[in-house]
Amino acid sequence: xxxxxxxxxxxxxxxxxxxxxxxxxxxxxxxxxxxxxxxxxxxxxxxxxxxxxxxxxxxxxxxxxxxxxxxxxxxxxxxxxxxxxxxxxxxxxxxxxxxxxxxxxxxxxxxxxxxxxxxxxxxxxxxxxxxxxxxxxxxxxxxxxxxxxxxxxxxxxxxxxxxxxxxxxxxxxxxxxxxxxxxxxxxxxxxxxxxxxxxxxxxxxxxxxxxxxxxxxxxxxxxxxxxxxxxxxxxxxxxxxxxxxxxxxxxxxxxxxxxxxxxxxxxxxxxxxxxxxxx
Amino acid sequence: xxxxxxxxxxxxxxxxxxxxxxxxxxxxxxxxxxxxxxxxxxxxxxxxxxxxxxxxxxxxxxxxxxxxxxxxxxxxxxxxxxxxxxxxxxxxxxxxxxxxxxxxxxxxxxxxxxxxxxxxxxxxxxxxxxxxxxxxxxxxxxxxxxxxxxxxxxxxxxxxxxxxxxxxxxxxxxxxxxxxxxxxxxxxxxxxxxxxxxxxxxxxxxxxxxxxxxxxxxxxxxxxxxxxxxxxxxxxxxxxxxxxxxxxxxxxxxxxxxxxxxxxxxxxxxxxxxxxxxxxxxxxxxxxxxxxxxxxxxxxxxxxxxxxxxxxxxxxxxxxxxxxxxxxxxxxxxxxxxxxxxxxxxxxxxxxxxxxxxxxxxxxxxxxxxxxxxxxxxxxxxxx
Numbered sequence: 005x006x007x008x009x010x011x012x013x014x015x016x017x018x019x020x021x022x023x024x025x026x027x028x029x030x031x032x033x034x035x036x037x038x039x040x041x042x043x044x045x046x047x048x049x050x051x052x053x054x055x056x057x058x059x060x061x062x063x064x065x066x067x068x069x070x071x072x073x074x075x076x077x078x079x080x081x082x083x084x085x086x087x088x089x090x091x092x093x094x095x096x097x098x099x100x101x102x103x104x105x106x107x108x109x110x111x112x113x114x115x116x117x118x119x120x121x122x123x124x125x126x127x128x129x130x131x132x133x134x135x136x137x138x139x140x141x142x143x144x145x146x147x148x149x150x151x152x153x154x155x156x157x158x159x160x161x162x163x164x165x166x167x168x169x170x171x172x173x174x175x176x177x178x179x180x181x182x183x184x185x186x187x188x189x190x191x192x193x194x195x196x197x198x199x200x201x202x203x204x205x206x207x208x209x210x211x212x213x214x215x216x217x218x219x220x221x222x223x224x225x226x227x228x229x230x231x232x233x234x235x236x237x238x239x240x241x242x243x244x245x246x247x248x249x250x251x252x253x254x255x256x257x258x259x260x261x262x263x264x265x266x267x268x269x270x271x272x273x274x275x276x277x278x279x280x281x282x283x
Numbered sequence: 284x285x286x287x288x289x290x291x292x293x294x295x296x297x298x299x300x301x302x303x304x305x306x307x308x309x310x311x312x313x314x315x316x317x318x319x320x321x322x323x324x325x326x327x328x329x330x331x332x333x334x335x336x337x338x339x340x341x342x343x344x345x346x347x348x349x350x351x352x353x354x355x356x357x358x359x360x361x362x363x364x365x366x367x368x369x370x371x372x373x374x375x376x377x378x379x380x381x382x383x384x385x386x387x388x389x390x391x392x393x394x395x396x397x398x399x400x401x402x403x404x405x406x407x408x409x410x411x412x413x414x415x416x417x418x419x420x421x422x423x424x425x426x427x428x429x430x431x432x433x434x435x436x437x438x439x440x441x442x443x444x445x446x447x448x449x450x451x452x453x454x455x456x457x458x459x460x461x462x463x464x465x466x467x468x469x470x471x472x473x474x475x476x477x478x479x480x481x482x483x484x485x486x487x488x489x490x491x492x493x494x495x496x497x498x499x500x501x502x503x504x505x506x507x508x509x510x511x512x513x514x515x516x517x518x519x520x521x522x523x524x525x526x527x528x529x530x531x532x533x534x535x536x537x538x539x540x541x542x543x544x545x546x547x548x549x550x551x552x553x554x555x556x557x558x559x560x561x562x563x564x565x566x567x568x569x570x571x572x573x574x575x576x577x578x579x580x581x582x583x584x585x586x587x588x589x590x591x592x593x594x595x596x597x598x599x600x601x602x603x604x605x606x607x608x609x610x611x612x613x614x615x616x617x618x619x620x621x622x623x624x625x626x627x628x629x630x631x632x633x634x635x636x637x638x639x640x641x642x643x644x645x646x647x648x649x650x651x652x653x654x655x656x657x658x659x660x661x662x663x664x665x666x667x
Contacts, residue, residue: 171391173356173378174387174391176358177356177378178379181379193395278439279435
């Protein structure tokens, strides 16, 4: 009885995984296809990876994306942390609801709207105050920070709400002024949430196509834009190759982050157990 | 022994015998109130606490005791009133500059620091020289018997150890006033009894003035030299544990501290040295060895503690202070037994009797008719 149940469960699990990861597996497999036709298997080859390295357009776009994602993640983490702190710690001040909903609006706003609104803003700003001049990396960065901040703020404020408020009060009581409490006590304790927020902001920025397309200018093509336009002209196995590389890099970061936090948690539990047994 | 100049300058934390508190209280709380929106948490509290005293604020949850403590620490701003500590008004002093330190209910140790760093944190904020910090931290960890755990982090400690570290962390700053918020709430029952005694020993060793908050009357009576019973944001009664227990000033205190038999009635005779009260619930009049400033026919309550009730099989000879009933329930607790006696008119009275010898057959048993009596010095008349 028990054996049959688990047998069925394994099938269901396999189907679930196939649904989620099948397309990615196909993408990876076909990146090693020798044939130029994406859908026909022509034997194993690494030639598309070689082609990729020669394609300056894709490499430039990849470099652009990385730079934007890096700067976005850093700035969004800083802004999001401040916003999250205000949402979680400042109580119900006047305009609390308005503040919280404007911060989190990008989470529910359709990307097309956010993108269009950002474009209109940049155009009218240029007309009125002459800045930012034209569209490019700067405008993409500003637009990305806007929506990535929302995600970081949510992560940070929920972590802060879980944190024992009396830890901060104790630091204040022991003689540390509020700003010092924030940097010496609060920040180190919520550091894991900041890392998650940074990684999320990085991936979101790296991945974004819709908003980027609205606010991009000449010379600021990002990787998703490049891939999308390449795909419209006809899919080249080179796209599969770059997709595979991105999947590999992303999995590397996610897997190592989870292994580290899993090990730290295990160590912490073991030590807590020991402390309990010693008494 | 040579002392460094810094050490000489620091004030002694021990109680200063040359300053009698009768003339000048060390902590003075004057007409303090705190409102949250429309809710009154603390209303018009006046309190004076002497140097070196361990004072307990006792009350059920939501009675405002924690709010009062947080106002002393500076974590809440009073709506009205003044707090004066050692002659200094605290109103304009932010929490991080007050000579007061608080131990939190959760202990609030910094999880990312070792025990040593936790304890050193407060001294670092005061810019104490590094060498002195190390000495003082080690000295205080030794006092709370935690020096072997200096390099551990808080999750590697048991509840009792965390409490010691939390205590060390505030004691090391040599505060003028120590605040303890439910110091035993995070410990299990057995450890609690042991730590109550140890904590008082440490506090008396150091000689620091201390205000604690608790909802546990046993804890308050074990640890404090004086208790304030609080209800709905006000103080009902203040006094040493024995006074609050034996001479409650109101029905609330009588019922809150320990259990009590309350009989309602009216005064039939009121003299300077005694009073006689007629209660419908008991057959005979109650004779109490103290009078009240009241009028005849005034409605009052008589409070008699269960351990002051005497359970007998024979009818007492006295004219006053006894009643009869049927034993409804007996709770045997080893050192004493509690008898629930149903009086003739249906009211239930509680009496505890020490089990002085091992024979059981002489004690009252279920459904038996018994007489409850008490001495004139046992009852307390309550007008509130």
